[in-house]
Amino acid sequence: MAELPNPQENLSLDTFLRGIWTENPVFAMLLGMCPVLAVTNSTMNAIAMGLATTFVLVCSSLLISLLRNWIPKQVRIASYIIIIATFVTIVDYGIQAISLELYAALGAFIQLIVVNCVILGRAEAYASKQRLHTTLVNSLGMGAGFTIALLALGTVREILGSGSILGVALFGEGFQPWVVMILPPGGFFVLGAWLLLFNWLRLRKERRVMEQSGVAANAG
Amino acid sequence: MPKPIEIRTSPHLKRALSVDRIMRNVVFALLPICAFAVFQFGLSALLLILTTTGAAIATEWFFARASGRGNTVSDWSVVITGILLALTLPPGFPLWMAAVAAFVGVALGKALFGGLGYNVMNPALVGRAFVQAAFPVAITTWTPAFAPGRFTEVIPSTFTLPFMQPIPVSEWVAGLQLDAWTGATPLAMQKFQQIEPSVTDVFTGMIAGSAGETSALLILVCGLWLAFKRMLDWRIPVAVMAGAALTALPFWLLDSSLYPSPWFVLFSGGLMLGAWFMASDMVASPVTTSGVVIYGLFIGILTVVIRLFGGLVEGVMYAILLANAAGPLISSWTQPRVYGAVKKTRETE
Numbered sequence: 001m002a003e004l005p006n007p008q009e010n011l012s013l014d015t016f017l018r019g020i021w022t023e024n025p026v027f028a029m030l031l032g033m034c035p036v037l038a039v040t041n042s043t044m045n046a047i048a049m050g051l052a053t054t055f056v057l058v059c060s061s062l063l064i065s066l067l068r069n070w071i072p073k074q075v076r077i078a079s080y081i082i083i084i085a086t087f088v089t090i091v092d093y094g095i096q097a098i099s100l101e102l103y104a105a106l107g108a109f110i111q112l113i114v115v116n117c118v119i120l121g122r123a124e125a126y127a128s129k130q131r132l133h134t135t136l137v138n139s140l141g142m143g144a145g146f147t148i149a150l151l152a153l154g155t156v157r158e159i160l161g162s163g164s165i166l167g168v169a170l171f172g173e174g175f176q177p178w179v180v181m182i183l184p185p186g187g188f189f190v191l192g193a194w195l196l197l198f199n200w201l202r203l204r205k206e207r208r209v210m211e212q213s214g215v216a217a218n219a220g
Numbered sequence: 221m222p223k224p225i226e227i228r229t230s231p232h233l234k235r236a237l238s239v240d241r242i243m244r245n246v247v248f249a250l251l252p253i254c255a256f257a258v259f260q261f262g263l264s265a266l267l268l269i270l271t272t273t274g275a276a277i278a279t280e281w282f283f284a285r286a287s288g289r290g291n292t293v294s295d296w297s298v299v300i301t302g303i304l305l306a307l308t309l310p311p312g313f314p315l316w317m318a319a320v321a322a323f324v325g326v327a328l329g330k331a332l333f334g335g336l337g338y339n340v341m342n343p344a345l346v347g348r349a350f351v352q353a354a355f356p357v358a359i360t361t362w363t364p365a366f367a368p369g370r371f372t373e374v375i376p377s378t379f380t381l382p383f384m385q386p387i388p389v390s391e392w393v394a395g396l397q398l399d400a401w402t403g404a405t406p407l408a409m410q411k412f413q414q415i416e417p418s419v420t421d422v423f424t425g426m427i428a429g430s431a432g433e434t435s436a437l438l439i440l441v442c443g444l445w446l447a448f449k450r451m452l453d454w455r456i457p458v459a460v461m462a463g464a465a466l467t468a469l470p471f472w473l474l475d476s477s478l479y480p481s482p483w484f485v486l487f488s489g490g491l492m493l494g495a496w497f498m499a500s501d502m503v504a505s506p507v508t509t510s511g512v513v514i515y516g517l518f519i520g521i522l523t524v525v526i527r528l529f530g531g532l533v534e535g536v537m538y539a540i541l542l543a544n545a546a547g548p549l550i551s552s553w554t555q556p557r558v559y560g561a562v563k564k565t566r567e568t569e
Contacts, residue, residue: 163383176317176385180353189328 009134019141025118026149026191027198032118036150037187039109043166046154047147048102052095052110054143056087057119061127061139068128080123081114088113118146149194156190157181239336242451242502243296249442250303250497256438257431261311261363262370264378265431271315273302275322276343283331297336301326304344304497307432308490308537309351312363312375312389316382317355321347341544342501345537352537358386360533362405362428367396405429407489408533410480423487436487443496452500455509456516460495461486463520471528485524494536495519504544511547511554518550519543 009015025031035053039045060083064071071079092110096103103110113119122142127135158164161181163171180186257265280298284290292298305322325347330339352359363375377386406417406427421427425435433439447454464485471479485491499505499519506515519539526535 171383174381174384176355176358176380176383178354179356180350183353185353 016141019145024145040153041182043154046150050147050150059087060084064127065135240295264375269306272306272322275319276302279326301343311431312377314380321351324350433490436492439492456500457495459516460520463517467524490536506551508554511550
């Protein structure tokens with residue numbers, strides 16, 4: 001089968017911003033739900049998970065982009081997984097060395113970054129087809145989008161569930177914690193609420209665009 | 221000129237039985253129970269009922285407006301949700317938590333599914349389940365019934381500032397100087413201390429408990445009135461009660477010192493209120509005649525199983541929510557054969 005040359009994307013601001021807004025891995029593509037729901041019960045966990053995932057995402061995307069002409073199509077997924085697993089091992093040992101407490105809090109979810117679909121999805125859909133510098137910018141944007149999403153869930157859940165941000169108490173002594181928010185159901189509630197908000201914003205924008213183009217057509 | 225003949229399709233006979241009429245009657249049936257709750261627990265119960273109903277109406281109004289469904293508050297269904305929610309909460313429950321429960325119940329349990337007629341589960345119980353998970357201590361803090369001065373002062377935990385922990389009621393209860401107050405409802409006493417309070421007290425409601433669940437007698441009377449007006453399917457409460465009593469009976473016969481009697485199981489806790497007013501929710505229950513019986517029995521059996529063998533003291537709420545979720549499945553299992561249709565057998569295939 002003849003290979004069609006992939007259109008190479010030219011670097012623009014959109015290459016970076018897509019990952020944060022229109023193609024946000026969590027809020028738009030709903031990828032990588034496992035860590036999103038599991039480790040966002042505090043802001044600190046969310047930041048650590050976001051940064052760890054971003055590191056693996058950027059490094060593995062770069063390596064895959066470099067090797068894109070040498071990886072045979074038939075074994076590409078296996079090759080991607082080996083590359084990703086290498087960087088996950090680095091992150092795993094890194095976090096263990098920096099903070100054992102954090103390592104214990106994140107648990108198996110650090111190792112599970114290997115199977116995070118955001119990373120594999122980027123490798124398959126972007127890094128294996130695009131040049132090095134656009135891959136770097138795009139994966140940085142995706143990582144930032146993922147981290148922002150985790151942070152959005154983590155802050156809401158920590159504020160309601162423990163009455164604090166980054167461990168700093170916000171409301172003083174008598175605060176009533178909403179226990180459910182730091183339990184797994186809380187993750188679903190908060191994710192659902194954020195999705196509701198973003199979908200509402202998106203639909204409203206689409207309706208505005210439709211109305212404006214309708215007005216323009218009528219005027220013309 | 222002869223009178224023109226008007227030809228119409230069926231139905232030819234109509235009764236003025238609309239949604240809001242049924243809902244209004246359910247509210248009327250709930251009013252005596254509310255009155256008894258206020259009589260028993262005083263001002264706090266009244267404020268609780270007003271808060272949940274107000275918050276439920278406000279939430280319904282907001283979501284109906286946001287989704288452009290028009291005015292859905294006037295069908296009265298949301299008033300039922302508000303009142304029922306208050307009746308299932310402890311009388312001294314902080315008002316801000318009650319408002320959260322009402323908001324979550326109507327928003328998550330009803331509005332997001334598309335409003336009345338589309339909700340999978342009973343909205344009042346969705347709200348209660350949320351606060352049970354969020355505030356497990358506050359929702360199991362009981363206060364004594366018939367406290368002196370209950371019409372002039374509120375239970376201290378009622379007026380808790382939003383997002384703050386409720387004020388402990390133990391000092392206030394000690395100040396009341398009651399003879400026999402252990403801080404437990406009859407259900408908890410039976411479960412943890414094997415002390416079974418008198419069935420007469422439990423039946424008439426001379427006990428502590430959630431605001432509106434105490435008097436089995438009153439709930440029975442109000443429920444029967446609705447059933448006779450045909451605004452409630454009598455099969456559901458009967459099946460729930462039968463399921464609960466028949467499950468409890470063998471255990472009681474086996475060891476009556478450890479397990480509660482079927483009478484106690486029927487009249488204690490929220491079983492009566494749940495059976496008559498929550499399991500019978502027209503939207504969330506199955507639609508077929510045999511389906512509602514299975515559904516009711518399921519709730520009854522599950523309630524007793526949770527009460528006797530679960531970690532929780534009361535199981536009515538989760539039993540009904542689970543049965544609500546199973547409702548569509550039960551409906552599809554028990555579809556009656558279409559008139560004239562022939563059952564497919566191996567030979568005809």
